[in-house]
Amino acid sequence: MSCTPLDTEFRRLSPKFYTDEIVYQAELANIFGGRSWNYLCLMCEVPDAGAYIETYIGETPVVVVRDKSGDINAFVNRCTHRGSKVCIANKGKAKQFICPYHEWAFDLSGKLKGVPYRHGIDGKGGMPSDFNISDHNLTPVKVAVRNGVVFGSLAPDMDDLATYLGPKICSYFDRVCDGRPLKVIGKMRHIIKANWKLQIENVKDPIHAAILHSFFKVFGIWRSDQKTDVVVSETGSSSVLVSTASFDKLKPAKAESALSLADPRMIQHIREFEGGTGAVMTIWPNLIFLQQLNCLVMRHVRPDGASRCIQTWTFFGFQDEDISLTEQRLLQANLLGPAGFVTVDDNEVLELIQEDAVALGDTPVVLEAGEGMGDTDYMVSESAIRAFYRFYKSALGEQPHG
Numbered sequence: 001m002s003c004t005p006l007d008t009e010f011r012r013l014s015p016k017f018y019t020d021e022i023v024y025q026a027e028l029a030n031i032f033g034g035r036s037w038n039y040l041c042l043m044c045e046v047p048d049a050g051a052y053i054e055t056y057i058g059e060t061p062v063v064v065v066r067d068k069s070g071d072i073n074a075f076v077n078r079c080t081h082r083g084s085k086v087c088i089a090n091k092g093k094a095k096q097f098i099c100p101y102h103e104w105a106f107d108l109s110g111k112l113k114g115v116p117y118r119h120g121i122d123g124k125g126g127m128p129s130d131f132n133i134s135d136h137n138l139t140p141v142k143v144a145v146r147n148g149v150v151f152g153s154l155a156p157d158m159d160d161l162a163t164y165l166g167p168k169i170c171s172y173f174d175r176v177c178d179g180r181p182l183k184v185i186g187k188m189r190h191i192i193k194a195n196w197k198l199q200i201e202n203v204k205d206p207i208h209a210a211i212l213h214s215f216f217k218v219f220g221i222w223r224s225d226q227k228t229d230v231v232v233s234e235t236g237s238s239s240v241l242v243s244t245a246s247f248d249k250l251k252p253a254k255a256e257s258a259l260s261l262a263d264p265r266m267i268q269h270i271r272e273f274e275g276g277t278g279a280v281m282t283i284w285p286n287l288i289f290l291q292q293l294n295c296l297v298m299r300h301v302r303p304d305g306a307s308r309c310i311q312t313w314t315f316f317g318f319q320d321e322d323i324s325l326t327e328q329r330l331l332q333a334n335l336l337g338p339a340g341f342v343t344v345d346d347n348e349v350l351e352l353i354q355e356d357a358v359a360l361g362d363t364p365v366v367l368e369a370g371e372g373m374g375d376t377d378y379m380v381s382e383s384a385i386r387a388f389y390r391f392y393k394s395a396l397g398e399q400p401h402g
């Protein structure tokens with residue numbers, strides 16, 4: 001299948017990339033199972049020895065846990081005996097992980113420590129004499145942490161995280177996560193019946209934000225008469241949309257301007273960061289790191305089959321911040337999430353695309369807006385989406401690891 005059936009500039013895309021099972025399996029093996037750093041959690045979610053949280057790399061279940069020495073370990077949440085999950089809860093505290101099926105016991109670094117009936121009963125049965133317990137540790141996940149944010153990889157030969165992100169993304173990453181200790185202030189999880197890439201495309205697309213999202217338009221958060229920049233990483237894999245809100249309501253001639261907010265704090269902005277009032281960042285392959293006014297969130301887009309994804313939103317602030325700022329972040333979380341004033345529009349449109357993607361056959365999606373595959377200082381640009389698919393095509397061709 002060609003990624004560019006009509007040209008070599010990634011201005012056309014077959015909708016089969018949203019539906020095809022062979023493509024999807026290649027993504028799981030070569031992108032999520034390949035040389036990618038995948039968002040796992042915030043470091044503050046595993047604050048002390050034994051604290052763990054479950055997450056996923058692609059469809060692979062992963063446990064992240066802090067051990068007694070303070071290190072953060074991660075491993076595939078699959079017993080090396082018969083394949084059950086060893087950790088059942090989403091999060092908690094453990095001294096060890098014991099598989100529910102036959103009680104193989106693993107320590108906090110994933111090492112196998114105990115096998116019931118290893119030597120049989122009364123000298124009969126059990127594991128063979130050459131059974132080596134150290135050959136059956138949980139599959140390790142490589143871990144990297146940047147300013148309190150934990151990433152993991154199934155590939156053993158990763159570039160360091162800063163090289164992987166590149167200078168531009170590092171700069172925007174550190175603009176918010178600058179090393180101050182973070183705190184989680186809320187979580188949301190929901191399913192969208194759309195391919196994971198549709199969600200990633202959506203937040204690389206500044207155009208729709210000023211058209212689809214009535215809330216943004218009416219209250220002057222993201223509109224065509226405001227400044228928008230598209231920043232694309234050096235490899236093209238990741239990007240940031242930077243918007244600068246005017247907070248001007250639509251001119252009186254517009255009927256929508258009759259709308260008003262019962263609680264104006266919904267769009268009040270306490271200036272915290274340099275640059276725009278919003279920065280929507282995507283980090284390859286499937287993290288959306290979002291700053292919208294005072295709302296901060298890590299939005300993990302987990303593929304779950306070719307035609308749906310599971311989104312986990314981790315809203316956060318800083319441990320040392322004033323409670324009034326935390327309350328402001330929580331209030332503005334109502335813009336986002338499954339029923340948010342803004343995000344609800346995207347959820348519906350993405351499902352409209354997915355519903356008809358099979359029927360479209362090879363009728364291509366059009367990605368013509370703007371120039372090239374790099375930065376633009378204007379809004380009507382699909383350069384970040386084209387750059388994403390150029391990188392995607394090369395990543396899909398890699399050999400799987402592990």
Ligand SMILES: [Fe+2]
Pocket residue numbers: 202208209213342343346
């Ligand atoms: Fe949107």
